[in-house]
Amino acid sequence: MRLLFPFATLLSSVVSQIFEPADFSVTEALLNQGVNVSALPELAGLVGRSSNLACHIACSSLEVVYGNKSVEFQDEVGYSTFTSSFWSGISAEVRPYCIFKPSSPAAVSVVVLLSRLSKCPFAVKSGGHSAFAGAATIEGGITVSFENMKGIELSDDKQTVAVQPGNVWGNVLTALSTTGVTVVSGRIGDIGVGGLTLGGGISFLTNAYGLACDNVASFDVSSLRNPTTSRSSNIDQIVTASGIMVTASPTTFPDLYWALRGGGNNFGIVTSFNLTTKPLDNDQIWGGTRTFTEDKFPDVIKAWMDLTFNSAQDPKAGSWVAWLDKGVKLASTELWYGAPAGNESAILAPFYNITAVADSTKTRGHASYVIDNEATNKYGLREVYYVISVKASYEIAQRSVDIFYDSIGALSAVEGAYPVLIWQHITDGSLKGSTRNGGSAMGFDANGSPIHIIQLACSWNNAADDDTVYQVMSDIMEAIKSDAVKLGVQNDWVYMNYAAMFQDVIASYGSDSKSKMKTVASKYDPKEVFQKLQPGYFKLDRAPVPDARYFSY
Missing domain, CATH: 3.30.465.10 (Uridine Diphospho-n-acetylenolpyruvylglucosamine Reductase; domain 3)
Structure with a gap:
């Protein structure tokens, strides 16, 4: 039995930009991708009807076409190895019907078409660093792992x-x-x-x-x-x-x-x-962490905000700050510079005028720097991210720190709870970069004031405490947003990569951007495959988990 035929890409449809004509046939599209549905017994019987065995049929068909090394089922060792690879323990608990490991773009096309034919939902995993379930894997469906596509x-x-x-x-x-x-x-x-x-x-x-x-x-x-x-x-x-x-x-x-x-x-x-x-000559940049105690917090806040406002003077420099409590309150300030010897940079000098209790800054390779930072990512814990953005302001910066430390006591009974407040900035250079090649979908104002990203991260041990953690994180976001509004520095934009599952990211980009994105989606995906059959992550019309109990944006 011959299942694979010479590959074709439907070039005539591409040229005419008709991505899905009214008479579009999934089975014909699969044939054009080299998969003969009629040669797959279970799929052949599926044509024209739905099935409660959709994911069994889709996964079994993938195994027939691509071999058993490309598909992992729940009773196989490779399946457990895959699910345990997620950073968040919440994601690791998700149980797909199967894991599909394509080795080519053509195989990715096939899994999308098989999902459409069978109505088996799917998710896609690149690195798998999302905090919540369903972002890069899917319960009872097909999780597509790109582990064989590392070119x-x-x-x-x-x-x-x-x-x-x-x-x-x-x-x-x-x-x-x-x-x-x-x-x-x-x-x-x-x-x-x-x-x-x-x-x-x-x-x-x-x-x-x-x-x-x-x-x-x-x-x-x-x-x-x-x-x-x-x-x-x-x-x-x-x-x-x-x-x-x-x-x-x-x-x-x-x-x-x-x-x-x-x-x-x-x-x-x-x-x-x-x-x-x-x-980047010799792959060399400069960076590391300077850590400060509570008595230095006012100086740290000023130094960081000054850097945010004055970044255009030297855009090689940047920073984030992690505010945490390890029995004592600490500000862990990551500093970096896109060249060697950043400690000699005038724009970073204010941080060196503050006495630190620890300092790991040094010139190092760009690659080795990011690899060294992996040590900050502990795997297997329950995790949540939450994020808000404001127009950069000294007042709201100070208020966010006060609100954080005043609120985290509500987590004292949560086993393993480790909350962190993290500051990042979208500076003048970042905003101007967003205009490159026609701009991005995020709705930035390139001529606007710098944006201060205020992020919460928290890890903990037990599922029984999920709602408690979510509520405390939500309350902190709500309080910071309220103060931002009072101070006139509110900013609706939500950064997708740090958003909680309760946040409607696309809505936060603004009505014009959302409307344009929906127009684009209707052109390339008129049947809403990536809204319905790939239901996880931040969709055009909803948060991953809409829940009115929790802050959205």
Whole structure:
């Protein structure tokens, strides 16, 4: 029995931009992708009807077509290995019907079409660093793991690098570390390329170049060769709901390109990112942590806010602050500089004028820096992120610290509770970067004031305490938002990569951006496959878990 036929990509539909005509046939599209439905007994009987055995049929068909090494079922060792790989213990508890591990963009097209045919829902995992269940895996459905798609190819002119979504940023930066170039990447080595980039992506280089999503030349390379070979073409393609693979760049399908920059998983499955490189001699940057005690907090707040407002004076510099309580209150201030010897930079001098109790700052490799930061990510705990943004303001900065420390006592009975308040900034350079190549979907005002991201993170041990933790985190966000409104510095934008499952991220981008994204989705996904059959994460019309008890934005 021959199941696989020569691959075709429905080029006529691409050229005419008719992504799903009224008479679209999933079975015909599968045939064009090399899968003969009539040769698969269970699928052949499924045509034209629904089935309660949808996921059994879809997963079994994937096993027949691609072999048992590409599909893991619940009774197999590989299945347990996969589920335990999630950072959050909440995600690790999710039990998909099967895990599918494609090795090519064509196989990704097939799984989308099989999901449509069988009505078995799916989710997609790049790095799997989301805090809540259902973001990168799905109960009872197909979880697509990109672990077999880890190609990294630097172009011959070193202007771009094609990166498949099975990579984490440590892999990418290590591969580039001897080339004289780097990319606007994540700052922790085991964060996945896919989720971070589609949700925005703050980097050690962001103040100079913008977010990671602002530095994507095009999305989805469909023709990656051997990962060790160089690549000179820019034929980039994205898997759409109809299985068609198309180029998404500033000049080809620019509406889709725009939407993918901050729009998450709502428009298609990205099978590779063609990233614009940045020069970096010997891979050397500077960074590390300076830690301060409570008596220094007023000085830390001023130094950090001054840096936020004055970043344009030296955009190589940046910082985040983690406010925490380890029996004593501490401000753990991460400082970085996009070149060696950042401690000699005038813009970072105020932090060195404050006495620290610990200091790990030094010149180091970009790759080794992000890999070293993996130590901050403990796996297997229950986790939540929550986020708000405000217009940068000294007053709201101080209030957020006060509210945090005044509130976390409500977690004292929660076993293992470890709450942290984290500050990050979207500076002048970040905002200007967001205008590159037609702008992004996030609705930034490039001429606006700097944005202060105020994030909460908390880990804890037991599911019985989930509601308590969620409520305390929600109450803190609500209180900070209330004060921001009173001070006239409110800002609705929610950063997707730090949002809680209760937050309606797309709505926070503004009505114009949301309306445009919905128009783009209706063009490329008229049957709402990525809204209904891929139900997890932040959808166009809802939070992942709408719940009026908790703060949204």
